[in-house]
Each structure stands twice: as structure tokens, then as C-alpha cells.
Amino acid sequence: MVIAICGYTGQGVETAGAILSEVLRANGRRFRTWRDFSTIIRGGLTSFEAYVDEDTGGEAPARLHAVDVAVVWDRQAAERYRDRVRHVTGLYGAATVDGVPNANRDVLDPVGFNLWALGVVACKLGLSPEDVQAAAMAHFHQRVNLEPLHRGYAKAAGSTSSGPVQASDAPDTAILSGNDALCLGAIHGGVRIYCGYPITPASEILEYMAAWLPEVGGRAYQVEDEIAAIHMAIGASYAGMRTFVATSGPGIDLMTEGLGYAATIEVPLVVVDNQRGGPSTGMPTKTEQSDLRHLLYAGHWEFPRIVLAPTGVVDCLAVIQEALNLADLHQCPVLVALDLDLALRRISVPWETVNDALMRVPALRGRTVLPPASVHGYRRFAAEDGGLPWRTVPGVRGGGYVASGDEHDERGWMEPDFQSVRPTLHRRRLEKVHCVRYDRPLTPVGSPEAPVCLVGTGAMGELIHAAVAAHPDLYRGVLLRQLWPVPADGLLAAVAGAREVVVCEYNATGQLAHLLATTVPDGGCRTVRRYDGEHYTVEAFLAALEAAGETLHGRVRG
């Protein structure tokens, strides 16, 4: 069943969603939620949607267009859902809203609307009123008037035949967003220091780290800007502590300065870009995957980098740890491309799945020398065996060197003989990502016989899964996790035999398609693109695929 609550921002729609999620989790129901919010803190529309299964366990599917129950505050909200409810009797709302069936209306106060809506949907979902009441009381620390909740319940009960569904043996379930997963993975991977600057949709990462890190001996710092954040992270990483930074497009612009520096001094650095609609300040609360080119090319060249992208919420748990490992193994920046949709959507996940994903990645520090070790005749940037140089950190006796952004020799000293260091040290530094030690560059989905191969990253992952599940004879998929360097061999194998390759992405210019165009056979692929800030529902995605199949528009030539 899909439910939706829509009111204006500031009305507590998200709070109702949080309480509902907690009850669903405690009941072991399988579900996923979306938040759709406006840039306006008070006054814009905010929606909370949840897909809830009768079943328990497993991962919930992608967002669906059709909604069973929508509770709306006003006319604007009603218009958003009128076409999406399966039947008009699924529309509930305030007495003042036209188009809502009479039996489904109630005289509502703006303040109590969220609890009333919570009552309606909880009843429709068969949740016991006691559970919801208890969760609401806990959420508000006992200080709340629950009268609207009961009224909502009664309203929905009047038109509902099914009684409460009894919770089955509730499995141990967690509710997880991409941002949650990223933070858990990072902390599990050994991150104990975090520096950040607030920005939608990455602020939560700073908030979680600020709340969680002190409990495990760590610290989070809210710093003056993203330039400070990345340089503090470089300092901490140089000093041997694992860390990462996360921001969104405008912050990535500022962080660019630090990327080249980290790469030049060969310090591990993980940078997460929680992409939102650009350019400039763009659409802060809307999703997009339009920073790819920036992540690939940012900075005055030439320096090595690796770019990864998680393919789903659970995948974030592992990818951030793999990014930390790759940064240590290759001593270079690793950029992680997230998108707003993936960062903010919440899904129910069996705790065991979370635990497995966390545990799968052991921490690898590569050639890092930590105190109390000591070294002799040490040259930081010398790599005799054709591999990577050893990296000492402060406290290692004999390990002193200069970490300089100026071009340097093997000791790190500036003003070297450029003629001699550019073909040696500089080349070694550039070429160290030619062979990336990553074992999960992509995941193929579906049958290798299917003629049309859908390629995507991030939020596209679950849509590709849904499309393949809907039409297994027509579609197969490739969820790409390593974007740079392009994992050419794996990609070629995955698309082999496909009649058509369709690259699916949230941007206007087909950035991923352009990146892959030189690798994909016949030099080209079709694209499915969306850039209006909204994310696809499964139905809309399938329609877009169909349309792309019919037109030649969108063909990218390599």
C-alpha cells in the first residue's frame, strides 16, 4: 500500500512521517519513504510518502506513482495527488478542500493536521492505535494533544473494512537513509573526525557525526566554510586519522582547491558530493546527477582521482568504506557521487543486512606507517618497486618529510630539478590509478540475453532493478559503481550482445552517457534523462524508457 501526507512546510508532515516509520519498524513491516520538500522553510508544500508491504523483511521497491491513500491539507496539495490516488475514496483532507469526498473530510486546525493525517494512514495500514499513540507520546516527550490523532483514526475506520493487521513476529529492522548509511559505514571504517559546513542535502551527515562521534571518542567540527572543511580533513588524514568530507555542488566548487593539494601530497582523501539541482545555488531541495563532469575534471590538472557512486541505500554502507580503503591504497582523492534522492530516502532494512554490508569491508590502510614504528633513510615520495611509496605520519621517528603542494623531489623538497622529477615522480603519481584495486566496479542485473541494457548510478539503481523485474525479457541492467577510471573491461562484458544500451541519468546533457560513449561498442547509446528536480516513479520511468526506445533523439555519439 502507498500512502501520502501533504501539507505546507512547517506543519509537521515530516514529523508525522517519522512517527509512522518508527511504528512500522517496530512492527517489522517492510517499507520505504520519500520526502519531497520545498526550499521555503515555511509555506511551500511538503510531502511524505511511504510504500508499505504486507510482507516483512527484504528491501522495498522503488517509488510508485499510484497512491492508495493521500491525506491533503489544502487545494494545492489535493491537486498534487488527485491524479495519483487509485480511487477518489483514497483522498482525505480538511473540510475546506474541494474534491475530497464528504465522508473523508474533517474540520481541521493547521497545527493538528499532521496528527490527524497520521491517524488516517495508520488506521488504513492496520496499525494499532495504541502503538501509534505511544510512538507519538515518545516523540513529543509526552507533551502533545492526541485528540486529532484519534479523530483521524475514527475518520478512516468509518470507511475501512479491514481490522488491524496483527504484527507478525517482528524481525529486527532498521530504518536507513543514504546519509545514515554513509555515516554508519564511515564510522565502522574507522572515521573518528569529521569537519563540515551545513548544506542541503548533506547537512544531516554533519548532524549525525556531531551526535555520534563523541560517543566513540571522536569529534565533529562545524567549520567556517567548505574550504576549511576539506583542508582540515587533509590535515587529519595527513596525521593518520581516517576522515571524509561531504557537501553538495556549491560546496564542491569550494573544495576543489583542496583536491589538487591532497593529490599532490599523496594524502588519502574521501570527498562525498551529495548532488542536488545545479548550477550555482540551483534547486537546493531537488535531486540531480549533474556534477559528474565536475567530479571528473575539477581542479587545475593533472592529478589522479577515483570516482565512485553507490547504487542504493544499503550500498552506501559498503561504498564509503571501500572509498576510504581506495584512498589509503592509492594515496589519492576518492570522490563519491551521491544524489539527493539516494541521500534522503528512508527504507526499512533487516538489521542483518545492515550488519553484513558493514562487515563485508575490512579496513585496509595500504602503505601507511603509524607510530610507534620508526624508519631509516626514509624518502616519502620514492617508490622503488614500481608500487606506491610508504607514507609516514607524525610521531614516526625518522619519518619526517615535507608534504608540499609545490612540485617536489622524493623528500618532498620544493624547487627540484623539474626536468628530472616530472617524467618520474609526476608520472608515477598520475599513473597510480591506471589499475584501481576495486572488486565491485559494477553490478549486472537481470538476464544477459535481454536485448536492452540499462546503465545508471545512484538513485537510478532501484529504478533499473524495477524495470528489469517488470520486463525481464526486454531489459537487463548495469549498476555502475566505479565511474572513474571507467571500468572498461567489466562494462564491455556487461553490455555484450545488447542490441541497445540506454544510459539513465538525472541531468539535461547526458554526462554519464558521454563518459561511457568511448567504451560502449558502436560508439553510442541512447539516454533517458530527467532534470526537473523530480525523481521518477517506476511507472514514469518505464514510460520514459519506452519513449526512448521509439525515438532516436538522445543518441550520443562517441
Place this chain on the structure above:
Amino acid sequence: MTLDLKAYENGNRPTWCPGCGDYAVLKVIQRALLELGIAPEDVVLVSGIGCSGKISHYFGGYGVHTTHGRVLPVAQGIAAARPDIAVIAAGGDGDGYGIGVGHLVHAVRRNLPLTYVVMDNGVYGNTKGQTSPTSPTGYRSSTSPHGNADEPVHPLRLAWSAGATFIGQGFSGDIRHLVELLKQAVSHPGFALVNVFSPCVVFNKTHDYAFYRRSVFYQETPARSSAELIQLLETHPFPLGVLWRTDRPAAARLETGPADAVPSDCMRRWLRGTLG
């Protein structure tokens, strides 16, 4: 192992102009660390960009030569992550009071334990003598041929207004005094700003050694109140010594030691918390 000055050198010969004030600053940092008994491998000298920024290339411990203006963020990252390591940040007036001045205000507020030495020569030495944030009004250079129109930055007042817990000032022409000053700064449990008049003998024709010898004033004890500090800065434009010191607590840092595994109930509890 007994330490000597050699342990704080790395054999790299400085390429500063003969007579540059920065030679003295390097010497002073090395001597102060030796006298404090802090082993070179337990120190990171973080520097900015400019002639002054080269200082980390001549240090026998760990050196970090950052990008222009970012010396304080990098230094704070190290200080926050490694409470067992002494951090000295160093750079020029252009680096610290121009491009990096925003970071200075926040480093002062945050009060992570580290010493920040600014080699103040009133010019952009490395780029060949342009006007800098501490060049006086009326100063003539290639970028202000008709005289500098701007009010100079007053770093000590700026740091004080941001809540500094330690403000000192020294002069490259008085090494002994500067060593003592630096030892106090390095021992300070919070953020310590040490502004050093470090003449650029090539480009700054007005603020040379002779000028400072004439102008400096030795202040024996820190000001006891804000009024006294302001009064001091009004009457003596070039006071030397520890001028201001308070004991506001420093920012919390990482607890050292390896990162232990986080118990899974702890993570589960965290996830519940994110819903509200």
C-alpha cells in the same frame, strides 16, 4: 637520545635572500622546540604560500607546505586529530591576514591548541613586493603606485575581538626574546597567535630592521584587561612580548588510540535517533 639543534634541521638550504627576517624565525622555532624538549618527530610545522611559507622545507621534523591561505585549516585538522603532536603553523601576512583571514577569526574562536607564527613583512615578498594587508595607508608599491588607500589589518586587535586566548608579538631582530615568546606560545593550551616583524630586505624599504629597532617597545607582562590591551596598542604601535592571555577552554580533540569497533546496539540506537 640527547637532542641537539641539528635534529631540527633537515639539510635543505634555505633559498631566502640574505638578510631576510625569515631565517631568524626558522632558527627560533628550532631552538624553542629544543629548549622545550619536544622531539622533532612529534612536531608538525605547517606553512602557507610565500617566501615565509618555505619555512616547512627546512625543518627536521614533519613539514606541511599547504596552499595559499590554508595553513590554519590544515594545522587545525592535525591538532584536532593528534593531541599527542605539537603543531606550529607559520606563514606570511598576505597568507594569514589577506587570503586566509577568514580562517584566522574562526581558528581563534575554536581555540584548538596550536601556535600560529605570522612573518609580517608588510609586503607580498614572493610575488615581488606588492602591497599587503599590513602595508600602512599611503604605502607605495607596484600595485599601489599612488599610495595604498586602504586601512591596514590590525591583526592583534582582530584576534582579540574574536576571543583570542594568547596574543604575542616578536621581532626577527631579537632572537633571544622571540625564543622565550615562542616557548610560551607552544606551551599555551589553546590557540596562540604570534605576530613577528620579519623584514623583507628586498621589497619593503620603509619597514626595515632599523625602523623596528627604533619603534619596538618591550612589554613585560600581558595586559590585565581589555581596556589595558587597547590602551597599550594605542600608545605603542609596535609592542613586543606576550600581550594577552586568558584561559578559555580549548576545543575538544580526538581521544587518541586506535579506533575500536563500534558495538552494533550503539549503531541501532543512533539510527532510531535520526528519525526525530
